[in-house]
Amino acid sequence: MRYENKDRFAGFKRGLLLLLLLAGTLYIGYRFYLFYPDKAQIPAGSTMAGLDISLMSVEEAMAAVTERYAQPIAVQHQAGVVELTPESVGFKLDSAAMQLELEAYLNSRELWQSFVQDLLEDVWPMPVMPAKIELLATHDPALLEQMVASIGSYLDVPAQNPHIIPVSLQVAEGSDGYRTDVTASLEEVTAAFYSPTNRQATLKVTPEVAEAPSIELLKQYIETQIANFSGSGSFYLLDLQTGDEILVNADRAMSGTSTVKIAIILETYRAQESLDFDQRKLISETLTLSGNYSANLLLDVVAGQDNAYLGSDILTESLWNLGLVNTFIATPYEEPARSNRPTYITPANSIPYEDMTIDPAMQTTAEDIGTLLSMIYHCANGGGALLAMYPEQLTPQECQEEISYLTMNAEGNWLLRDGLPPDTVLAHKHGWIDGDVGYYGTHSDAGIIFSPGGDFVLVGYLYDEGWLDW
Numbered sequence: 001m002r003y004e005n006k007d008r009f010a011g012f013k014r015g016l017l018l019l020l021l022l023a024g025t026l027y028i029g030y031r032f033y034l035f036y037p038d039k040a041q042i043p044a045g046s047t048m049a050g051l052d053i054s055l056m057s058v059e060e061a062m063a064a065v066t067e068r069y070a071q072p073i074a075v076q077h078q079a080g081v082v083e084l085t086p087e088s089v090g091f092k093l094d095s096a097a098m099q100l101e102l103e104a105y106l107n108s109r110e111l112w113q114s115f116v117q118d119l120l121e122d123v124w125p126m127p128v129m130p131a132k133i134e135l136l137a138t139h140d141p142a143l144l145e146q147m148v149a150s151i152g153s154y155l156d157v158p159a160q161n162p163h164i165i166p167v168s169l170q171v172a173e174g175s176d177g178y179r180t181d182v183t184a185s186l187e188e189v190t191a192a193f194y195s196p197t198n199r200q201a202t203l204k205v206t207p208e209v210a211e212a213p214s215i216e217l218l219k220q221y222i223e224t225q226i227a228n229f230s231g232s233g234s235f236y237l238l239d240l241q242t243g244d245e246i247l248v249n250a251d252r253a254m255s256g257t258s259t260v261k262i263a264i265i266l267e268t269y270r271a272q273e274s275l276d277f278d279q280r281k282l283i284s285e286t287l288t289l290s291g292n293y294s295a296n297l298l299l300d301v302v303a304g305q306d307n308a309y310l311g312s313d314i315l316t317e318s319l320w321n322l323g324l325v326n327t328f329i330a331t332p333y334e335e336p337a338r339s340n341r342p343t344y345i346t347p348a349n350s351i352p353y354e355d356m357t358i359d360p361a362m363q364t365t366a367e368d369i370g371t372l373l374s375m376i377y378h379c380a381n382g383g384g385a386l387l388a389m390y391p392e393q394l395t396p397q398e399c400q401e402e403i404s405y406l407t408m409n410a411e412g413n414w415l416l417r418d419g420l421p422p423d424t425v426l427a428h429k430h431g432w433i434d435g436d437v438g439y440y441g442t443h444s445d446a447g448i449i450f451s452p453g454g455d456f457v458l459v460g461y462l463y464d465e466g467w468l469d470w
Contacts, residue, residue: 042106045130048098050196053131058106062099065196069093069137073192074200075148078178079155084189089147090140091193097136105131139193145182148189151203152180159208162217164224171221174210181206215239219246231441231464232356236370238457240377240448247367253326253348254461255442256362257431258290259369260329262446264298265405266376267315269398270390271302287405287429290412292333299332308332316344322375322385324368331361356463359433359442369446370459376402377448377455403427403448415445416458425450432468441468 042061044054051068053061069091072083086092159177164170184204192201218237226233226248234254237246265283272279279301285294299311312329319327326348331337343349343360378384379399386394404427412430420426428447446459462468 042102043130046132048102048131048133049093049135049137058099058102061102062095065098066093066095068196069135069193071199073189075151075189075192076200076202077151077155077180078203078205079157082151082155084147084193086139086193089144089193090138092138094136094138098133101133102131105133135194135196137194139190141186144190144193145186148180148185148203149182152182156180156205159210161211162213164217164221169221169224169228171213171217174213176210177208178205179208180204215244215246219248222246222248229462229464231462231468232353233463234366234461236366236457236459238370238374240374240455240457250367250370250459251326251348251365252353252461253346253351253358253363253365254444254463255359255433256327256329256364257359257433257442257444258292258295259429259431259444259446259459260327260362260364261286261290261295261431262369262376262402262406262429263315263319263327263372264295264302264329265402266372266386266394266399267302267311267318268298269402270318270393271304271314283402283405284408287402288408288410290409290429290431296332296335299329308335309338319368319372322372322389324364324372327364327368327372329362337361366446366459366461370457373446373448373457373459377457406447412445415443416447416449416460420449421451434466441466443468 042053042056042058046053048061049065049069051061051065053064056064070086072085075082075084156179157177158179160172160175162174163172165172181204185201188201189203192199215237222233222235222237226235232249232252234249234252235246236248236250239245265287268275268279268283275283279298282291282294282298282301285291286298296308299308299315300306302311302314309332312332316328316330319325326346328344328346330341330343337343337360344363346363348365349358349363375384375386376399379386379394380396380403382396386399387396406427406429407425409428409430412428415430416428417426426447426449428445430443430445432444433442441464442461444459444461447457449456449458
């Protein structure tokens with residue numbers, strides 16, 4: 001009986017073992033059945049071109065990479081956002097090479113090894129080396145640079161320098177701007193095309209500062225105004241700090257008007273070692289009230305006798321010695337011309353002007369009067385041609401006195417003064433001739449401008465038939 005029970009128990013164990021073996025075989029078979037269709041499945045943690053392709057098939061992985069890298073990138077410019085497609089810069093994936101590399105990785109894994117790893121994953125995880133396929137792609141650098149430059153040319157706001165508005169003939173102020181630095185922007189834009197996640201780039205933009213109004217712009221402005229004026233114009237500007245000049249018809253002979261009284265006053269200082277009260281009064285009347293009679297009396301002082309004609313000759317010779325060969329007084333103010341010397345021939349008036357009638361009694365040019373004013377300015381500061389030419393006859397104090405008298409000239413403020421800020425100091429002498437005299441309208445003003453931005457000499461002459469409103 002005992003042996004019979006023992007045999008039964010042994011049979012039961014064998015049956016149970018067989019049953020377990022059968023169950024294990026069926027389980028393993030079932031797991032293999034589940035595993036086999038996915039034998040080409042990519043292991044977890046695998047990447048291709050920076051994308052997670054875990055548990056995908058080769059086809060799914062390639063589709064995901066193609067889709068991601070076909071998306072446009074967002075290019076941020078200071079003025080807005082522009083999208084660039086990969087096609088626009090010749091961006092191409094080398095899909096075939098990446099797929100071959102992925103398939104080679106999968107083929108390198110033994111089927112049974114992979115199945116065992118999958119089977120024991122839940123109870124005894126075994127490390128699996130994931131696939132890591134690098135991005136293989138190319139683009140056209142020249143095309144990319146062209147596209148970035150195109151964005152810049154469309155969205156950049158270049159600095160606008162001061163310029164003349166054609167219709168109104170006014171000067172437009174400059175405005176700052178910005179411009180794309182194409183070279184500096186290429187690296188970030190390129191990186192965006194090669195990134196699966198950060199598909200945006202910011203262009204490098206360089207600020208541009210508008211130029212300050214230049215002396216050349218002022219010259220263009222004056223030339224434009226004269227070109228649109230019915231008569232003739234002559235202008236001279238000198239920057240007393242830099243020596244820069246603007247000359248617009250500045251060598252054209254013009255009627256001297258009262259601007260040559262600047263030369264009369266200077267010659268009076270040169271002729272007299274010291275001035276008495278009456279002589280200073282004459283200077284004041286000549287420069288501040290534009291007195292013609294007082295100017296003639298000062299020519300008498302220059303002559304050292306009651307002879308304004310002689311004083312005119314001495315003054316003219318002195319000016320010519322200074323190189324101001326286009327300036328003269330042949331006849332004092334409102335006096336008859338001398339039969340033997342009604343006028344002078346100069347380089348400036350040797351050129352015929354069909355559009356002008358010039359006073360034969362006294363003439364100058366904008367350049368001559370402007371140069372004379374600059375000489376007086378430098379003399380007042382202890383240097384220049386006047387003190388070099390007449391060291392014993394002129395002093396800086398006398399030159400400064402003349403400038404002071406010129407600053408007291410309140411007449412003619414609708415000329416140079418009208419175009420200056422109210423607090424600007426202007427030492428000037430104006431003058432005009434109207435049509436009643438027979439030489440038609442000549443308006444002029446010559447002065448030294450003392451401004452916070454520097455000191456300047458500015459001289460302007462305008463000529464037209466009849467009375468001028470300027």
